[in-house]
Amino acid sequence: MSTTCELQNHTVTRPILGVNVAVSSYEKVVQNSILWAEEQQPRVLFFTSVHMVMEAVDDSAFLGLLNAADLVLPDGMPIAWALRLLGQQSAQQVCGPDTTTAMLAAAEKEGVSVGFYGGKQSVLDDLIRVVHLRYPNLNVVFAESPPFRTLTAEEDLAIVDRIASSGTRLLFVGLGCPKQEYWIMEHVGRLPVVMLAVGAAFDFIAGSKRRAPRWMSSLGLEWVFRFATEPRRLAMRYLKHNPRFVILLLRQLLSSPA
Helix, strand or coil: CCCCEECCCCCEEEEECCEEEEECCHHHHHHHHHHHHHCCCCEEEEEECHHHHHHHHHCHHHHHHHHCCCEEEECCHHHHHHHHHCCCCCCCCCCHHHHHHHHHHHHHHHCCCEEEEECCHHHHHHHHHHHHHHCCCCCEEEEECCCCCCCCHHHHHHHHHHHHHHCCCEEEEECCCCHHHHHHHHHCCCCCCEEEECCCHHHHHHCCCCCCCHHHHHCCCHHHHHHHHCHHHHHHHHHHHHHHHHHHHHHHHHHCCC
8 A cells, every 4th residue: 555645734744764755845834834925824835854864763753743733844855856766756845944945935024923932032033133134124023042951931931922912924944953843742732733843943044054055955965065064963863873774764765565
């Protein structure tokens, strides 16, 4: 029996080591998200990398959380390639940072209000400044950098109230993986907004971190660039996860029906 399935919006998904990853495009994701936002439908969009897939392999609770999202999109080319190897030849990369900028442009055009939650205060300040310059007519109604520590129940409730009362319809969450994914799923039933876990998009847009050149990303080498820029933080992640991902994916491919 085929493991390909259809979501309500007719987006095909395929499981990559158990994570149901969508075959989509920037245009389709933005179009659907703007429609959901205008209709105040709560939706969840995640962007998965090799790192996130392997975290899900090692943690069944995180796997279940990812698969509860409305869309899990291929953030890196290796995930898009895996989809193609699994028979979805039209699969393409739909990464968080590029989706963010495309969504902001569409939100400005359609008059959809947006909010930002996460990041250091200095990064968030630079992000808002850049966003106002690039999208002068965009309605940014909420921006908050939470404390690094765990929030109290009262603090969390206050944040939910501020987001809800702001009129935010698209909420970009940049708390880092897996914290942002857990935060979103804990709040999806409490906020009538489209929430996107966009990770390092805040840093890239603000200019506090450099993105890999396009040619490196297209060759699936973005991890090499990131490793070179943050070796201490990322060394164990890549050394632990990348080889295991290749081995486990090969096992999945070999065991998949022809």
